[in-house]
Amino acid sequence: MDANQRIARISAHLNPPNLDQMGGDGSGLRRVGCRAKGGSPGFKVAILGAAGGIGQPLAMLMKMNPLVSVLHLYDVANAPGVTADISHMDTSAVVRGFLGQPQLEEALTGMDLVIIPAGVPRKPGMTRDDLFNINAGIVRTLSEAIAKCCPKAVVNIISNPVNSTVPIAAEVFKKAGTFDPKKLMGVTMLDVVRANTFVAEVMSLDPREVDVPVVGGHAGVTILPLLSQVKPPCSFTQKEIEYLTDRIQNGGTEVVEAKAGAGSATLSMAYAAVKFADACLRGLRGDANIVECAFVSSHVTELPFFASKVRLGRSGIDEVYGLGPLNEYERIGLEKAKKELGGSIEKGVTFVKK
Numbered sequence: 001m002d003a004n005q006r007i008a009r010i011s012a013h014l015n016p017p018n019l020d021q022m023g024g025d026g027s028g029l030r031r032v033g034c035r036a037k038g039g040s041p042g043f044k045v046a047i048l049g050a051a052g053g054i055g056q057p058l059a060m061l062m063k064m065n066p067l068v069s070v071l072h073l074y075d076v077a078n079a080p081g082v083t084a085d086i087s088h089m090d091t092s093a094v095v096r097g098f099l100g101q102p103q104l105e106e107a108l109t110g111m112d113l114v115i116i117p118a119g120v121p122r123k124p125g126m127t128r129d130d131l132f133n134i135n136a137g138i139v140r141t142l143s144e145a146i147a148k149c150c151p152k153a154v155v156n157i158i159s160n161p162v163n164s165t166v167p168i169a170a171e172v173f174k175k176a177g178t179f180d181p182k183k184l185m186g187v188t189m190l191d192v193v194r195a196n197t198f199v200a201e202v203m204s205l206d207p208r209e210v211d212v213p214v215v216g217g218h219a220g221v222t223i224l225p226l227l228s229q230v231k232p233p234c235s236f237t238q239k240e241i242e243y244l245t246d247r248i249q250n251g252g253t254e255v256v257e258a259k260a261g262a263g264s265a266t267l268s269m270a271y272a273a274v275k276f277a278d279a280c281l282r283g284l285r286g287d288a289n290i291v292e293c294a295f296v297s298s299h300v301t302e303l304p305f306f307a308s309k310v311r312l313g314r315s316g317i318d319e320v321y322g323l324g325p326l327n328e329y330e331r332i333g334l335e336k337a338k339k340e341l342g343g344s345i346e347k348g349v350t351f352v353k354k
């Protein structure tokens with residue numbers, strides 16, 4: 001092949017159909033897509049909210065994941081820039097960008113996994129529930145498009161308040177007749193990541209060796225670390241239990257306050273989201289014994305959704321595990337968690353039904 005032919009081949013990748021007009025919104029912006037030669041067979045993953053504080057590092061880390069063959073980056077702003085940037089990474093996933101509502105359906109068609117970090121983050125003094133008014137509508141719109149374009153995809157919801165946004169997505173899918181409880185997961189992995197880190201600090205362990213089940217939901221007292229079930233087995237004083245429980249429950253607020261108005265956890269969240277997404281993809285591939293905590297449709301308590309350990313497999317969630325033996329402190333925590341969680345779930349369901 002001579003130089004002219006090589007250049008022609010490269011520009012073929014940068015011209016239609018891989019570099020299309022960003023038609024729909026009239027912005028004249030372009031959709032960038034680069035097909036890496038030798039791209040491995042793998043899964044198709046879309047990130048909705050890909051240009052945000054979480055979305056950007058999440059996109060970068062998913063581009064590094066060898067299980068991903070196609071990566072779709074959708075946002076209502078700045079998707080072309082993030083896509084061009086990420087697409088220059090010399091890993092095999094093909095990256096395509098999609099900007100704005102007119103391109104949402106194209107972004108979702110054919111996807112195996114959809115990860116949703118779209119929505120506004122907290123500022124100091126706010127609760128996650130204070131985000132409901134804006135984020136509920138965003139998650140509803142995105143879920144409607146998922147029901148239409150990739151109803152069999154596994155969906156990972158990051159947008160807060162997770163305790164309400166997951167029931168919102170479920171209700172939208174029920175309305176559309178596509179709801180599969182095995183495919184819908186609220187991402188609570190950051191609570192587990194924090195719990196592992198804080199327990200490791202207290203016990204002088206390597207955090208990679210620590211596994212703390214965190215159950216319930218993803219806000220304040222609904223975040224319930226089961227410190228009696230930590231692996232490796234640890235014996236904590238009551239003071240340590242109270243310190244750890246409080247720090248894990250308020251880890252998000254710790255970051256919101258430290259960022260002082262510039263948002264909430266983004267980098268640790270992207271790390272946690274990728275850890276969870278990778279577990280989902282390994283499950284879809286058929287790997288055995290993939291067990292992680294997630295906020296899912298559940299019969300573990302009387303509530304319709306609850307976070308607990310789940311086994312991930314070829315169809316999404318293969319099994320939802322019960323809570324195991326709880327001590328008195330955890331039983332009291334569970335009652336508090338259920339009380340708040342019930343209201344948040346109901347709020348999400350009502351939002352779609354009204």
Ligand SMILES: NC(=O)C1=CN([C@@H]2O[C@H](COP(=O)(O)OP(=O)(O)OC[C@H]3O[C@@H](n4cnc5c(N)ncnc54)[C@H](O)[C@@H]3O)[C@@H](O)[C@H]2O)C=CC1
Binds near residue numbers: 053054055131263
């Ligand atoms: N589940 C969890 O553990 C955690 C959840 N979060 C939540 O994740 C969400 C995102 O946080 P950040 O990335 O820091 O916020 P951000 O504001 O930096 O990014 C959000 C992105 O969503 C985009 N967006 C807004 N409306 C959209 C729509 N209709 N469709 C697609 N994209 C849309 C924005 O353009 C922006 O790029 C927040 O709700 C936050 O509370 C944050 C940390 C942890």
Ligand SMILES: O=C([O-])CC(=O)C(=O)O
Binds near residue numbers: 252253255256
């Ligand atoms: O605290 C927030 O608003 C963001 C979040 O969910 C977390 O960091 O756990």
